[in-house]
Amino acid sequence: MTAAPGAADGKRPKLYGQLYVQVLVAIAAGILVGVLWPDVGASLKPLGDAFIKLVKMVIAPLIFLTIVTGIAGMGELKSVGRVAGKAFIYFLCFSTLALVIGLIVANVVQPGAGMNIDPASLDTAAVSEYTKRAHDTTLTGFLLNIIPETFVGAFTDHNILQVLFLAILFGISLALVGDRAQPALTILDSVAAGFFRLVAILMRAAPIGAFGAMAFTIGKHGVGSLANLAALLATFYITSALFVFVVLGAVARYNGFSLWRLLRYLRAELLLVLGTSSSESALPSLMEKMEAAGCPKAVVGMVVPTGYSFNLDGTNIYMTLAALFIAQATGVELSLGQQLLLLGVAMLSSKGAAGVTGAGFVTLAATLSVVPTVPVAGMALILGVDRFMSECRSITNFIGNAVATIVVARWEGGLDRDALNAALHPADPLVDAPVEMPPPVAAATAE
Template sequence: MNNILQAGPAPAKPAIIRRKPWWRQLYIQVLIAVVLGILLGHYAPSTATSMKPLGDNFLKLVKLMVAPLIFCTVVHGIASMGDIKAVGRLGLKALVYFEVMTTLALIIGLLMVNLFHPGSDMHIDPATLDVKAIAGFTQTAHDQTVVGFLSHIIPKTVFGAFTDGDILQVLFISIVFAFGLQALGETGQPMLKVIDIGAHTFFNMVRIVMYVSPIGAFGAIAFTIGQYGVGSLTSYARLLGTYYITAVFFVVVVLGLTCRLSGFSLYKFLRYIREELMIVLGTSSSESALPRLMGKLERLGCDKSAVGLIVPAGYSFNLDGSCINMTVLAVFIAQATDTYLSLGQQVTLLVILLLTSKGAASVSGGAFVVLAATLGTIPGFPVAGLVLVLGVYRFISEGGALVNVIGNGIATIVVSKWEKVLDEPTLHRELERGPTPTQSTLP
């Protein structure tokens, strides 16, 4: 009897995780939807193009919640921190990391396109190209300046940032509001609690919307294949091959080494966010995964304030995939039109893109508009050559969106570790276990 009392209570049995059948897992459903969309786009293109509203409306649903979700997360994260200097350190370290990574992305893209020469056999006369198809992009690009970009950060009204859905403007309003709320001290605590409840509410709304993500992915990919055709993939096989080899190299080597130096596995991280990557693959939009990515990073042990600040900022300043596609496409156009770019001109191109790429998320058309603006600054460069890549750009931007999401997820973990706001035991435990189908991916 005494032995039993000394031994204490029997250890509790480990909880049994009941996994859903494979066909009920979100990333499997999205993958099936993507395959069905490709088949429909190939065999019934006219029907497939009519599926466009499915993808567009799904993205509208997600973007509807992105702005208020960023606002609530950023405000609660910053206002909850007692040390304003800590916020400044976190932001500064994030910006340094972003600059290093985007510079590496631009350099690697430049090296790879010069190595593979994807456009050297085309010999196209720029005078024969019809520029009507890119008129809207070049006009928007003409309006993009450094001063214009900086001025664009400040919205016309407080609510204008939310109605336009501009991430950079929402981030600006959120940071200013957070500091104002923090200055109130105890008086502002009721407001802080309401904002926290609001964040959880919007995360729940995202969870509901994600049930229809396979339908959105089906519509988006069906339209893309139906509109541009599989033939555009074969015609530009060398360009696509160069781009995706470069993107994979950047993720595996550069981001993989970054993960290793930070003490975690790239493979396990990719496995952990596989559902978000499948959603991006289907919709060709990195914004579609933003809310879920933020939720998963919190589950991986990143501090809420770090997630709220780094991820939205990264969507404007850490667009690694977009940087790669801009350098690859710029040199490809030069090669295809037999336009000689000296080493000095290519270095100039890289330096200009270091600045202009930061505005890629602030305009409609993103990297394509920034590319048009950048090419226009190089004397003698045939900007009309953008017509050559217009049809295949959708497939390239899809890869860019995937790299952007991966890069921003890793950036959040790395910078959180630098600032010592990362729960490393939680990170390793979650990565080792992987996301369970029964686990909520949102806070």
């Protein structure tokens, strides 16, 4: 992890030199430009796109190197399967819980009730691209797409699941080779260090990317568009906040660490996700910080990239909440059985969604296309504010994966408590002393 300016010599870093402060100022400046000069703000989209492309450029090799060296360094292949199994149990439980919470909140609050929208009056041309992409995605196609056409193709296509698949296989292969693979592991470790240094360099451009992305969002869609769907936006943001601070907060406390401290530790990444509306923009930095916080490299390499496709808490809350909002707004009454069907379809369609802008809208289209009771045309109602909802989805997804990484590391008994305390409780007289951590859950009984 790159030290903040001044940290290496023991001096307190200047406030303006902190990345999170720079990103926060950039977001505020982007909002100001978008409000005062909408046309200028809308034209700044390339700044945000360029930064995201820079980060995506290094994501595939970073994931590959981290997973390969982590698995090969574990020695016992049973450990690999155990980590993967625990990660997927965690993902299944909490992603399903997020879907259920979204369903319950939508029934209680009913943000779309009383709108009485006629689906035939909606312009569906704007959502046709999303529905086409949703129809092109099937469960069989998704599973086959995990296998790349060529080894290099997984990297050139920027398919995280394909890179993950190759990395696991190659890591297992090196582990089976044994001592003869040590020279290769040494080289791969050195290359990984170089890529993490490259990430540190690229992150200095984060404020520029956040500024451009936020200016575009406000300039293009305008703050006025929020008023029309204020009830839906407020419901979604409050539900996501309750999920993070109540559900994930309880999970963090049970596992012996403070969620607030974790959010403080990841504040630069959280602001970056907020500014770019993409959790993928902070993926390399999250992996680096989770390792620095005492999570084993193999756990970080397995949980974080996989979580970006299978542990999307914010996207899941959005899917059931938005689906019921559309049903309520168009006057469609859904029985309990139909809502459970919607929940089941959402469980499947949400798996494999990449943590990038717009992915939630595509998975919503996929869900509604399988449940014809709710008109897909109703998606046009929320298209105008989807960008603002994407920010909340991305932040919730990001926090969920950070918590999952620490929890799985503790379940494995590999969490370095001293490193975690040092990361979450930095040596600062204004910060409380570290708290005691409970003993790790035994590997044989953890679920």
